[in-house]
Amino acid sequence: MCPQKPEPGSAEESELLEGGEIELLGRMPWSSNATFLVKLDHGGRESLAIYKPRKGERPLWDFPRGTLCEREVAAHLVSEALGWGIVPRTILRDGPAGVGALQRFVEHDPEEHYFTLRERFPDVFRRFALFDVVINNADRKSGHCLRDGNDHVWGIDHGVSFHCAVKLRTVIWDYEGEPIPPADLEALGRLGERLGGDLGRDLTVLLSGAERQAVEDRLDWLLTQRVFPHPLTEYPYPWPMV
Numbered sequence: 001m002c003p004q005k006p007e008p009g010s011a012e013e014s015e016l017l018e019g020g021e022i023e024l025l026g027r028m029p030w031s032s033n034a035t036f037l038v039k040l041d042h043g044g045r046e047s048l049a050i051y052k053p054r055k056g057e058r059p060l061w062d063f064p065r066g067t068l069c070e071r072e073v074a075a076h077l078v079s080e081a082l083g084w085g086i087v088p089r090t091i092l093r094d095g096p097a098g099v100g101a102l103q104r105f106v107e108h109d110p111e112e113h114y115f116t117l118r119e120r121f122p123d124v125f126r127r128f129a130l131f132d133v134v135i136n137n138a139d140r141k142s143g144h145c146l147r148d149g150n151d152h153v154w155g156i157d158h159g160v161s162f163h164c165a166v167k168l169r170t171v172i173w174d175y176e177g178e179p180i181p182p183a184d185l186e187a188l189g190r191l192g193e194r195l196g197g198d199l200g201r202d203l204t205v206l207l208s209g210a211e212r213q214a215v216e217d218r219l220d221w222l223l224t225q226r227v228f229p230h231p232l233t234e235y236p237y238p239w240p241m242v
């Protein structure tokens with residue numbers, strides 16, 4: 001089965017995600033939460049998506065219970081506001097196992113990941129590195145970077161992000177100490193404006209007040225430093241790394 005793929009960012013993509021009927025196809029291997037591959041059907045048009053119901057989230061000691069799906073959506077909104085197209089469209093929606101995050105499925109070759117792609121896409125991964133600082137991503141594994149058939153690299157699995165405490169754990173440390181490219185600084189500056197307006201308002205329903213403020217603080221810090229940070233904690237890597 002190979003449902004036709006809607007263009008990323010297209011109206012068709014949102015219609016399918018927002019209004020498509022959800023059919024569970026199976027649980028994803030290697031997922032730490034209950035993460036399902038689903039088929040969406042909207043008036044005969046079909047596509048695949050990843051569905052992470054809130055009630056399938058594995059409890060964690062450091063994140064409030066049942067909030068990972070909101071963090072996935074918040075990551076998508078920040079990615080959109082930056083204009084970097086890192087996170088595939090992700091929405092919060094009711095599904096067969098209750099409310100959860102629903103994200104467009106990215107067709108990709110699972111043999112590829114950050115460590116095999118980084119030489120080909122250094123500018124893309126610079127943006128990943130900055131994005132991860134802003135959202136305080138605690139789990140940027142190499143395998144959370146997927147290249148699609150159009151050579152666009154997407155980031156997935158942002159459920160453990162946006163904590164107030166510094167938790168940046170990532171495999172992308174190649175650029176530490178480098179100046180941030182001017183175009184990326186501009187995008188980060190624009191993100192600051194959006195945080196003061198529409199994006200800030202959208203995040204209020206997805207994150208706590210303190211977490212939302214922490215996004216602004218990390219962004220201000222990056223804009224002041226103007227360099228890619230060095231590791232911020234003693235063990236700055238995810239486990240496992242791929």
Ligand SMILES: Nc1ncnc2c1ncn2[C@@H]1O[C@H](COP(=O)(O)OP(=O)(O)O)[C@@H](O)[C@H]1O
Nearest residue numbers: 028030031032033035050103104105106156157
């Ligand atoms: N949007 C996506 N497109 C394609 N594959 C995905 C997507 N999201 C997740 N996956 C696949 O599902 C696996 C588990 O998803 P992940 O987001 O890591 O879930 P968990 O929160 O359970 O760790 C990933 O390793 C990846 O193979």
Ligand SMILES: [Mg+2]
Nearest residue numbers: 030031032157
């Ligand atoms: Mg995962």
